[in-house]
Amino acid sequence: MRLPPGRYNRMAAGRMSRRFCPTSASENLLTIEPQLLWESGKRLILLDADNTLLPWRSEEIPETSRLWVSRAQAIGFKIVLVSNTRNQARLQMLAKELNVTAAVGKFKPSRSMFQFAMQQTGATPEEVVMIGDQIFTDVLGANRSGVDSILVHPLAEREFIGTKFNRLLEKVITRRLLHTMQSEEDDLPIVKPQGIFQRKIVRQFAKFCVVGGLSFLIDYNIRMTLQFAVPYGGGLLSDHVGNVLMQARIGTLYARDAASAFFPIASLTGGVIALLNSFFWNRKWTFRIAGAEERAAQFRKFVIISVSGILLNTLISGIVFNLMHLQDDKVGARVATVLATGIVAFWNFFGQRLYAFKKDPK
Ligand SMILES: [Mg+2]
Known part of the structure; x- marks a missing residue:
């Protein structure tokens, strides 16, 4: 079970599940429209790496992700990678390739890397959006830091074993969050898929x-x-x-x-x-x-x-x-x-x- 693309209302969720509720959900990184994020006041994009930007453990950033990042940069966004990877060398390489920085600090859902990124760029929490594929790290960390989050579906099936376990719990949470959907994708900073039956x-x-x-x-x-x-x-x-x-x-x-x-x-x-x-x-x-x-x-x-x-x-x-x-x-x-x-x-x-x-x- 996944959260369908749409905007979600955290305050409509139960007290327990509220902290796991993203601001919105999107099919993937490419269906998020940076221009609309900019118009909604966002200035700093925190980007998860594994299974958001590129498949888990991959060394190669897909051309589509690369283009998305440079399009966001051209609009004026600052972008910081916020990843729980232990492979710092790989993370630095990815950051260098995209011409962005990588946050350092304790792993998500700790606030540590979120605060690091905001301090480095001078962005206020209202100006920040976290994009990631995991509720228990990306979304929870964002909510704890007071920043908006967009949950995307993981790029690949292959995942860290601990992540696979988290996915089971995510299903439980997802069921509790479904009713908090405020609207379908039409008033979201998300590009609609073009197929006629997707309309x-x-x-x-x-x-x-x-x-x-x-x-x-x-x-x-x-x-x-x-x-x-x-x-x-x-x-x-x-x-x-x-x-x-x-x-x-x-x-x-x-x-x-x-x-x-x-x-x-x-x-x-x-x-x-x-x-x-x-x-x-x-x-x-x-x-x-x-x-x-x-x-x-x-x-x-x-x-x-x-x-x-x-x-x-x-x-x-x-x-x-x-x-x-x-x-x-x-x-x-x-x-x-x-x-x-x-x-x-x-x-x-x-x-x-x-x-x-x-x-x-x-
Ligand atoms: Mg991830």
């Missing part, structure tokens, strides 16, 4: 479609169950209630027999439960709204979008059907339904995304 809106739309499919199944099954499967007094509940409606002359207003008098009740029940299902899952899962505040207002907006979606569906279906039915009724009905459902899916998705579940800019 947040595409993922959201896929989730939205899954929720829609689930709601359809729920709606369908509730309707069918209520209409054809719930027994009552030797017959069906639908017939019984339908008969009552017919006798009370309510059903006769819109239906020819008891079964069809009941059907709107079955539809409405299925529809309302499906709507609640969509609201719940789209809020929690698709658009990741945590907490209960504003839930009532969001639900009101959600209903407005959904009801206007139904009206839009009826309107589009009607127009398309009327334009096409001259040739063939069945084809007309099918095309009208598919087209209207497709358009309304987008209407609902963007309505929920931009209106009902829009997050306040903080």
Whole structure:
């Protein structure tokens, strides 16, 4: 288990796990955008070496890491390597190659090397960000020193045996930190991966479609169950209630027999439960709204979008059907339904995304 890329809120973590909570998590060094770090006020980057800058024990800095460091330096960053390596000769060689310095002092999570780096460069804790791949050294040390940290995933699988043990504990901590995620990557100093399925809106739309499919199944099954499967007094509940409606002359207003008098009740029940299902899952899962505040207002907006979606569906279906039915009724009905459902899916998705579940800019 890994912390997904995003920003994390340490204060939302439990007292025990707070000290292990990074400011944010990123896929790797290259997905961090130095320009945005600079704009957020950072001036000193503390860089872990093994499995952050280069694979563990490697003597060769990947070209991509090298370029990243020189890009950060060109912006104006000071960079200090903060490593727990025992091989000082190798560390000095890496530092020299990158034209940076290496901190000396007690191993992370001690504050020692963090303080050394800040003293050397004159940076205040607010201006510092630690980038590293380990919670118990890089993140904990940063938190103890009062500096922000970005946790990256280790570059390679090969690791020091002690580190492998730490990874087991990291999993426990990670589970406790997941809920402190504040936002996904879109307002982070992180470059988004470019693949289309990595894009947040595409993922959201896929989730939205899954929720829609689930709601359809729920709606369908509730309707069918209520209409054809719930027994009552030797017959069906639908017939019984339908008969009552017919006798009370309510059903006769819109239906020819008891079964069809009941059907709107079955539809409405299925529809309302499906709507609640969509609201719940789209809020929690698709658009990741945590907490209960504003839930009532969001639900009101959600209903407005959904009801206007139904009206839009009826309107589009009607127009398309009327334009096409001259040739063939069945084809007309099918095309009208598919087209209207497709358009309304987008209407609902963007309505929920931009209106009902829009997050306040903080
Ligand atoms: Mg490391």
